[in-house]
Amino acid sequence: MTALTTDRNTPRHDGELRHGLVAAASLIYAGSIVLRAADGYLHEGHTATGLVGVGRAEARVDNRLGADGDEDLTYRPGIFRFANSAGADGITFADVGELAFVVDDQTVAKTDGTTTRSPAGIIDGVDANGVWVRFDEALTKAS
Template identity: 80%
Template sequence: MTVLSSDRNTPRLDGDKRHGFVAGGSLIYAGAIVLRAADGYLHEGHTATGMVGVGRAEERIDNRIGADGEEGLTYRRGIYKFANSAAADEITHADIGSLAYAVDDQTVAKTDGTGTRSPAGIIDGVDADGVWVRFDEALTKAS
């Protein structure tokens, strides 16, 4: 490619909506935690390793009988409230700024469950109703 010799209308993405391809065998409900596996396919939040949280599902996608990438999903980055885990894995105000780990498609925990859970995002706040989680794939990977 050569250097520019005139103005260029460079494409950009606006907002926090993203689109990705869903892993075969996945059922992702609207509002669920969405994880990306190392192969790039999206999964519903669940206890597993080798994934990272990317956002909240904007729609329901059923790819339980489809192959990897047969269905696409719109998801949104941002800060969303999910259920808090319990006992030793309960997230508190002292954990704000730390990683939250995916337990299932609507629950996050304080720990990686002795190496069994993937990071969902960064803990942004905690209240009586749950945990506010910041979904930013690059930030979560860097943490």
């Protein structure tokens, strides 16, 4: 490309809402944890490895009968409260700043369940109603 010689209307993406293609056999409920696999397709939160948390689903998408990419999902990165695991996997205030791991589409845990769980995001806070998790795919991968 050559240098500009006039004003340019440069496209902008604010990053508040993001879109991705949904994996085959996935049912993602609005408000649930969304994960991305190494192949780029989005999944509902569940116990598995090789995935990373990307955000909260903004709508329900059912691709249980479709192939990879047949459905598109809008999701939002940010800080959201999800259910806390119990017992030794329960997250406490002392865990703020550490990784939270995905148990299911609404629950996070302190550990990777002996290498059976993928990271959801960074623990931002804990209260009586659950765990606040920061969903930032790049930050979580870097951690």
